[in-house]
Amino acid sequence: MANLTRWSPLKALSRFEQGAPFDDFFRGFSLRPQWSELEAPDVRIDVAENDGGYRVKAEMPGVDKNDIDVSISGNQVAISAEVKRESKKKDDERDIYTERYYGQVYRSFSLPDEVDNDKATAHYEGGVLTLELPKKGNGSARKLTIS
Template sequence: MANLTRWSPFKTLARFEQQTPFEELFNGFGLRPRWSELEMPEMRIDVTENERSYAVKAEIPGVGKDDIDVSIDGNQVSISAEVKRETKKKDDEREICTERYYGQVYRSFGLPGEVDNTKASAHYENGVLTLDLPKKGNGNARKVTIS
């Protein structure tokens, strides 16, 4: 099976030389391209399910656990996080290249069934947020006979 990657028109431009990244076109002009600021990093997730619950693993590197918010509404799960930038620099230093993102990241998705948000739990370790989302039981479900 082939791996799919998302194509970004700002990484390379095919109508110019194939091997030359778009950012290198600005070298020597004293301009700093701002295309990288338009890109927000993706929060990659894995979702699995068993009979009792859904398990979600979300990659959110470089974030403190206090800066992550998870909300559950029915079958809708929303994860947001604030990526903070370290601003410790010495007086004689200047930035030459800055590729690390800082700001807000957000991901929202729907699950096939409703989640019991009172029993949901979350754990964050080594840049991976793990959610255990128990399925809501059909407490009042009954079979209806047709006459």
């Protein structure tokens, strides 16, 4: 009787260090820290529901409120922002290397009920975007202004 084994494309790398994760293989090349700093940030959200509507909190640290766009269409909510990350240095320091990240982040999700666009509000403070989204029977598309 033949034995079946699973094929893993990374198995060849595992013989370098038994039991070491794949990321550890690149640790000696000084590439891993640069990768993590240049990755696009995620928009993490919390959604809470009460009888009248929804409260959405989105973590967006370091983003200017003028660079955030929120749009609502029915029960669809979309949050997008332009992210600009630069490393700052003191005047008495000289550059060894400098990294920047410019890009767009986007998060879209559906709610169980449609949102009343006329009563929806958005507030941004301390890196957290808070959306108050009241429920409605029927809706139309509207772009929110952030206070």
